[in-house]
Amino acid sequence: MNRLIVVSNRLPFALDSIGEDLWTVTPAAGGLVSAVEPVLRERGGTWIGWPGIAGEIPKEPLAEATRDAGYQVVPVSLSEEERDEFYYGYSNEVIWPLFHDLQNFCNFEPGYWQAYREVNERYADAILRCSQPDDFIWVHDYHLMYVAQALRERSMPQKLSALTFFLHIPFPPYDIFTKLPQQQRLLRALLQFDLLGFQTRRDLRNFLQCVRRVMSDAKVVPRRELQVIRFEKREIRAGHFPIGIDFDSFESGAKTEVVAQKSQQLRGTFPDCQLIMGTDRLDYSKGIPERLRAFRDALERYPELRGRVVLIQVVVPSRVEIPRYHEFKGRIDRLVGDINGRFSTGTWFPVQYHFRGLDREDLLAHYRACEIAFITPLKDGMNLVAKEYCACRINGDGVLILSQFAGAAEQLKPGAMLVNPYDVEQMADTILKAFRMSQAECTARMKRMRRVARDENVFWWVDSFLKAGAKLASRSSRFTAWERREQRARDTVKS
Ligand code: GDG
Numbered sequence: 001m002n003r004l005i006v007v008s009n010r011l012p013f014a015l016d017s018i019g020e021d022l023w024t025v026t027p028a029a030g031g032l033v034s035a036v037e038p039v040l041r042e043r044g045g046t047w048i049g050w051p052g053i054a055g056e057i058p059k060e061p062l063a064e065a066t067r068d069a070g071y072q073v074v075p076v077s078l079s080e081e082e083r084d085e086f087y088y089g090y091s092n093e094v095i096w097p098l099f100h101d102l103q104n105f106c107n108f109e110p111g112y113w114q115a116y117r118e119v120n121e122r123y124a125d126a127i128l129r130c131s132q133p134d135d136f137i138w139v140h141d142y143h144l145m146y147v148a149q150a151l152r153e154r155s156m157p158q159k160l161s162a163l164t165f166f167l168h169i170p171f172p173p174y175d176i177f178t179k180l181p182q183q184q185r186l187l188r189a190l191l192q193f194d195l196l197g198f199q200t201r202r203d204l205r206n207f208l209q210c211v212r213r214v215m216s217d218a219k220v221v222p223r224r225e226l227q228v229i230r231f232e233k234r235e236i237r238a239g240h241f242p243i244g245i246d247f248d249s250f251e252s253g254a255k256t257e258v259v260a261q262k263s264q265q266l267r268g269t270f271p272d273c274q275l276i277m278g279t280d281r282l283d284y285s286k287g288i289p290e291r292l293r294a295f296r297d298a299l300e301r302y303p304e305l306r307g308r309v310v311l312i313q314v315v316v317p318s319r320v321e322i323p324r325y326h327e328f329k330g331r332i333d334r335l336v337g338d339i340n341g342r343f344s345t346g347t348w349f350p351v352q353y354h355f356r357g358l359d360r361e362d363l364l365a366h367y368r369a370c371e372i373a374f375i376t377p378l379k380d381g382m383n384l385v386a387k388e389y390c391a392c393r394i395n396g397d398g399v400l401i402l403s404q405f406a407g408a409a410e411q412l413k414p415g416a417m418l419v420n421p422y423d424v425e426q427m428a429d430t431i432l433k434a435f436r437m438s439q440a441e442c443t444a445r446m447k448r449m450r451r452v453a454r455d456e457n458v459f460w461w462v463d464s465f466l467k468a469g470a471k472l473a474s475r476s477s478r479f480t481a482w483e484r485r486e487q488r489a490r491d492t493v494k495s
């Protein structure tokens with residue numbers, strides 16, 4: 001197997017300065033890291049990314065943080081201005097909201113694109129510096145869609161076995177994508193990869209539709225498995241590869257004594273109540289206010305739920321430096337205050353709210369203790385929390401209420417209760433149905449979901465992506481030979 005080089009905006013940990021020459025290292029939050037880290041840890045390779053601090057990267061803390069990683073870490077540095085314009089700017093004020101169908105949240109500031117390109121070029125340079133012929137380059141996510149183009153401008157890809165990309169977030173439909181001022185430049189850049197992976201059939205379909213309508217010189221050739229796009233004398237493959245979780249590690253983690261104890265303790269805190277769980281990074285795409293409003297509506301309309309359910313909402317701080325995220329936190333705080341103020345009694349508080357990440361054992365204990373998971377993003381690439389919840393339901397019960405707009409809905413719909421996250425009343429009714437669901441129905445539904453989460457786990461995801469890339473690599477070496485012949489022919493004509 002060729003050496004794997006993973007490239008993502010962030011490394012799996014963040015460095016933070018807490019004084020002169022004093023640094024903290026914290027594991028990075030989020031789905032990409034949860035999924036990719038166990039894979040690199042198991043098979044080795046290289047991870048190229050940014051450690052989360054603007055300016056120079058201190059050597060010693062970095063070496064310390066990566067000593068036992070099991071893979072090589074190559075840091076990329078960003079200046080403050082680049083962080084603001086590339087990361088907070090183009091990536092998180094343009095692409096993130098647009099790709100989650102929230103175009104009103106976009107700030108299409110013209111200067112951001114230049115910074116996006118330049119930082120992507122920096123990542124391309126890092127790849128050039130540390131890659132060898134036949135390496136498998138796997139670029140991740142929406143921050144780095146320009147990397148292949150930057151590499152081709154540096155005439156590198158011939159030496160690589162495959163230049164591949166996976167998008168962790170959704171790809172929007174044409175009507176939304178077409179609002180992007182750089183729509184053509186972005187699609188052209190994406191088409192410089194050899195293989196493009198999306199989370200769901202829906203995302204792949206949206207992408208192909210945008211290619212058809214925006215890139216008049218590209219031709220989409222439908223195939224049964226990987227779709228083929230012919231563009232500028234090259235063939236690009238595109239497919240859907242739903243990301244999974246390390247099922248066994250969640251399941252076995254949930255079975256440990258310490259998690260069992262913590263879970264029992266949590267249950268004991270709320271006797272006679274069913275526990276409903278929500279856990280998300282702080283993000284407006286996750287539908288947290290809508291969920292809280294649905295919970296409030298359920299308590300208002302269905303008095304039988306009062307004193308009988310508790311919503312445990314964990315919000316993991318994320319991008320808090322961005323004013324919109326800060327304001328958004330204020331909205332959540334106010335809603336929680338409103339619900340608790342209106343409904344709590346001397347012995348019962350309807351919402352337990354944590355604005356912090358739980359450590360892994362606590363997270364697993366919550367998955368194990370809560371009878372209902374309430375996961376309602378307005379739109380989500382996949383949503384790993386939904387799958388992790390199923391993996392931790394080791395007794396085979398538990399109800400998953402899931403947004404129909406989460407990528408996970410495509411795989412989990414045989415067992416999940418799907419809801420429209422914009423429909424507060426429907427979500428409230430679903431809470432009541434979940435609360436009343438018979439044990440037999442719970443178990444039957446959970447069995448189906450656990451099967452999918454177990455079979456289509458993160459290793460299955462990596463294997464299917466790498467296999468698709470490997471097929472391509474053998475084709476692309478033939479293609480390169482063909483390209484070389486063409487070049488020789490052109491040189492002969494010139495001379
Ligand atoms: C992006 C896409 C896609 C959550 N709370 C705690 C905690 N977590 C961990 C979960 C999970 C991860 O964070 C969140 O992953 P998601 O998939 O739910 O969401 P994003 O971070 O937005 O991820 C998403 C994903 O990439 C992968 O492709 O599914 O659609 O947006 O793994 O376990 N971890 C700890 N404490 C918490 O309180 N330790």
